[in-house]
Structures are given as C-alpha cells and as structure tokens.
Amino acid sequence: MKILCIHQNFPGQYKHLAPALVEAGHDVWALTLRVKERAMWKGVKLVPYKVERSSTKNVFPLVADFETKLLRATYCYRNAMTLKKQGFEPDVILAHHGWGESLFLKDVWPNARMGLYCELYHLSDPEFTQFDPEFAPKTPEDQPLKLRLKNLNNRLHEEIMDSGLSPTRFQAGTFPAAFQDRLSVIHDGIDTDTVRADPDAALQIENGPRLSREDEVVTFINRNLEPYRGYHVFMRALPRLLRDRPNAQVVILGGDGVSYGSKSPDGRSWKDIFLDEVRGQIPDADWARVHFLGRIPYETFLSVLQVSRVHVYLTYPFVLSWSLLEAMSAEAAIVASDTRPVREVIAQGETGRLVDFFDREALLREIYALLDDPETRARLGAAARRHVVETYDLRTRCLPEQMAWAEELAAKTARPPQD
Known part of the structure; x- marks a missing residue:
C-alpha cells in the first residue's frame, strides 16, 4: 500500500x-515543510513543499485564519500535482488537517482514502469561550462568528474525510454528528517502556543544583508557557509555595511562544508577563530555587519527570497534553485541574488529585499534602502508571489500534471532492 502523510510539523502525531x-x-x-530537499526518515520518504507567500497584511480579521490555511492548502496542492505528474498515486492519505494543507488533495487523488487526525472542533459554548474571565475577548459577541469561520477548515474536510481519529473522548466529542460515525478514539500512545520511574534518576541544573528523588522537586511542564495551560495560576501560587516549603525546588519547562491561545496584548511573552508579576514577591534566596529550563532534550525531560515529587498540570477544557500521561507513566504524583479533558485520564484520589483550575489555595493545599505524604504519593503514582499502561501504552494498545485503523481505511470506498 502506498501512503502519503501530511503534517505541518511532521512527524508530529505520526512519529510512531x-x-x-x-x-x-x-x-x-510525507509531504512536509520541515525539509528543504528530499530526504529519508526511518524509511519514510520526505518530500518538501514551500509556502511562497505570506498572509495579506491588514486582511479583514474574520478571514485571517482561513486565509492562512488556504495558502498552505494551495501550495501543498501544487506540490501534490507535481508528484502526480511524476506517477505518484497514494492509496491512503493520512493528514493532520489542522493547518489546512490537505484541503485540496482529493482534487489531486480522488480515489485515495483520506484519514484525518481530528484534534479539536472549536465550540462557542461558554465552557470554552468564557472559561477564563481574565482573558475574555474584547468583543465576546463576535466569538461565535470567529469560531464558526475557524471551523470552515474542519467542515470542508468533513466532506472528504473517509475516516478520522481523535486521541481522547473529550476531543472527539467536540466534533459534530456528521463526523461521529467515521471517528475513532485512539490515543497517540505513550512509550511506557521508556517513560518509567527511576529511583536513581538525577537532574543537573546548569549553574545550579543536582536534583534527585531525595529532593523536594515540584514540576510544571507546558509546550509553551501560556494561560491555556494555567501558567498564570501556577506562577501566582509560586511565592507562597516557596515561602511555605523552604526546601522545595521548582522546575518549569516550556517555551516563550504561544501554542493555543492568543498572544499577549502588549507583545511580551506570557512567560515574562507573569514572571514579572510575581518576581517582586520572591526573595532572591527563594528565587534561586526556581529553575526555568525552556525546551530541553527528551532524555532531560524524562529526568525531570523521574525526579518529580509532585507534578502540577493545569489546562483549560482543551487538547490534552502528552506530558500529563508521560508524568503518570513515570509514576509522578499528580495535582491537576478538574477540567473535562483531565477527568478522562485522572480519577480523583485514585490516580491523582484534582482541584478547581482557579483555586490557588486548593492547589497549594494538595501540593503540600502530597509533599508530606510519601505513601500516598507512591500509591497514586503506581496507580497512574498502571492506568497508562493498561489504556495508553504505545506498543500493546495504541499503535496496534492505529495500524488496524489505517488498514480498515484502505478498504473503504473513497469519498470524492464535492462541487
């Protein structure tokens, strides 16, 4: 079978x-922006494509998002046409359509079966649009319009989707009824053989201490440090945490950009905004116990999880982070936000502790309780790992299910593009 993968950040969810x-x-x-010339990665033939123009300056705001996706779709289409002229005919197209790239590929190969990675459908329900009043939109009455237009990409892809998968029930549930009979819930998978507890783990902080399981390490991890992942909530709890726990070492991972929400109004990074907000409340001696590591190699990331005594995970009702499940696989004791995507993987008091996203007092109370209770930490960590191994293990569960999904996709009758 000949398979074409499409992902703006390949391999992304197709890593395994x-x-x-x-x-x-x-x-x-794989047709991808990640390479400048043809290459090979783990047996996958990488073919570059390039977006040759940028979005229109001062374009009408309501069409800005779709224009960006349309640009990617157009240039991906042109490069796909070149492949077709060279005789390339895929049986199956696997696409993360979130950036729009795959929108016109059925026009190139109408007989190919298309499987989409359905990450999220944007809903105008207040649970999503008004979850955090501090960052409410300036014109909330416009939000349903913006989200409906943002979903144009999802809706147009639904017409050509032969099958889809979502990593969690929460994410799958955001999609309308028209998707559901073709949508499977299969997680990307956690390599639990690699991500596991290590009593001898150590983390050397550059120009700082060497941390181990003997230290009181509290960890907080985001791809980017931003409100969608509760960075502001954690930072505002930090002065008290450092004052009340004089032996605590706080390790924070994440970039300075924005993955999901909006950029800050003044252009500064969210990281700096909330760092600046609390820094004056923290004496230098305490601040020396806070370690921002940015983005680090995966081996170092694993060491962070393995030395963590308590791991904090906060999120809006949104896409669930891999890092939470990886922390669970490493037997970290979790304190997490009591939001729908988190409740799908953490049972209160069984595999972790849940607190209201905005309740700093409850957050600190649960962190302190776990720091003081090694037996409960061990019980929660062991149960968390057991749940991940049973439900999200890459090799025994998720990858076999993904392979079966791809093979079933190949047997379907292709849905042609519609006029």
Whole structure:
C-alpha cells in the first residue's frame, strides 16, 4: 500500500505510526515543510513543499485564519500535482488537517482514502469561550462568528474525510454528528517502556543544583508557557509555595511562544508577563530555587519527570497534553485541574488529585499534602502508571489500534471532492 502523510510539523502525531507502516511493508511518503530537499526518515520518504507567500497584511480579521490555511492548502496542492505528474498515486492519505494543507488533495487523488487526525472542533459554548474571565475577548459577541469561520477548515474536510481519529473522548466529542460515525478514539500512545520511574534518576541544573528523588522537586511542564495551560495560576501560587516549603525546588519547562491561545496584548511573552508579576514577591534566596529550563532534550525531560515529587498540570477544557500521561507513566504524583479533558485520564484520589483550575489555595493545599505524604504519593503514582499502561501504552494498545485503523481505511470506498 502506498501512503502519503501530511503534517505541518511532521512527524508530529505520526512519529510512531509512519515508521510502523514502513516496517509492515508499506511505501510511506510525507509531504512536509520541515525539509528543504528530499530526504529519508526511518524509511519514510520526505518530500518538501514551500509556502511562497505570506498572509495579506491588514486582511479583514474574520478571514485571517482561513486565509492562512488556504495558502498552505494551495501550495501543498501544487506540490501534490507535481508528484502526480511524476506517477505518484497514494492509496491512503493520512493528514493532520489542522493547518489546512490537505484541503485540496482529493482534487489531486480522488480515489485515495483520506484519514484525518481530528484534534479539536472549536465550540462557542461558554465552557470554552468564557472559561477564563481574565482573558475574555474584547468583543465576546463576535466569538461565535470567529469560531464558526475557524471551523470552515474542519467542515470542508468533513466532506472528504473517509475516516478520522481523535486521541481522547473529550476531543472527539467536540466534533459534530456528521463526523461521529467515521471517528475513532485512539490515543497517540505513550512509550511506557521508556517513560518509567527511576529511583536513581538525577537532574543537573546548569549553574545550579543536582536534583534527585531525595529532593523536594515540584514540576510544571507546558509546550509553551501560556494561560491555556494555567501558567498564570501556577506562577501566582509560586511565592507562597516557596515561602511555605523552604526546601522545595521548582522546575518549569516550556517555551516563550504561544501554542493555543492568543498572544499577549502588549507583545511580551506570557512567560515574562507573569514572571514579572510575581518576581517582586520572591526573595532572591527563594528565587534561586526556581529553575526555568525552556525546551530541553527528551532524555532531560524524562529526568525531570523521574525526579518529580509532585507534578502540577493545569489546562483549560482543551487538547490534552502528552506530558500529563508521560508524568503518570513515570509514576509522578499528580495535582491537576478538574477540567473535562483531565477527568478522562485522572480519577480523583485514585490516580491523582484534582482541584478547581482557579483555586490557588486548593492547589497549594494538595501540593503540600502530597509533599508530606510519601505513601500516598507512591500509591497514586503506581496507580497512574498502571492506568497508562493498561489504556495508553504505545506498543500493546495504541499503535496496534492505529495500524488496524489505517488498514480498515484502505478498504473503504473513497469519498470524492464535492462541487
């Protein structure tokens, strides 16, 4: 079977599936912005494409998002046409359509079966649009319009989707009824053989201490440090945490950009905004126990999880982070926000502790309780890992289910593009 993968940040969610399809004997290609010339990655043939113009300056705001996706779709389409002229005919297209790239690929290959990674459908329900009043939109009455237009990409892809998968029930549930009979819930998978507890783990902080399981380490991890992931809530709890726990070492991972929400009104990074807000409340001696590591190699990331005594995870009702499940796999004791995506993976008092997203007092109370209770930490950590192994393990659960999904997709009758 000939398979084409489309992902703006390839391999992304196809990190494990694409090489596994190669190992199963399939001819796997990827059309991607990540390379400048043809290359090979784990048996996958990488073909570059380039977006040759940027979005229109001062474009009408309501169409800005779709224009960006349309640009990617157009240039991806043009490069796909070049592949077609060279004789390339995929049986299956696997696409994360979130950036729009795959929108016109059925016009190139109408007989190819398209499987979409359905990450999120944007809903105008107050649970999503008004979850955090501090960052409410300036014109809330416009939000349903903006979200409806943002979903144009989802809606147009639904017409050509032969099958889809979502990593969690929460994310799948955001999609309308028209998607549901073609949508499977299969997580990307956690490599629990690699991500596991290590009593001998150590983390050397550059120009700082060497941390181990003997230290009182509190960890907080985001891809980017931003309100969607509760960075502001955690930072505002930090002065008290450092004052009340004089031995605590706080390790914070994450970049300075924005993954999901909006940029700050003044252009500064959210990281700096909330760092500046609390820094004056923290004496230098306490601040020396706060370690911002930015983005780090995966081996170092694992060490962070393995030395963590309490791991804090906060999120809006949104896409669930891999890092939470990886922390659970490493047997970290979790304190997390009591929001719907989190409740899907953490049972209160069984695999972690849940607190109201905005309740700093409850957050600190649960952190302190776990720091003082090694037996409960061990029980929660062991149960968390057991749940991840049973439900989200890459090799025994998720990857076999993904492979079966791809093979079932190949047997379907392709939905052609519609006029």
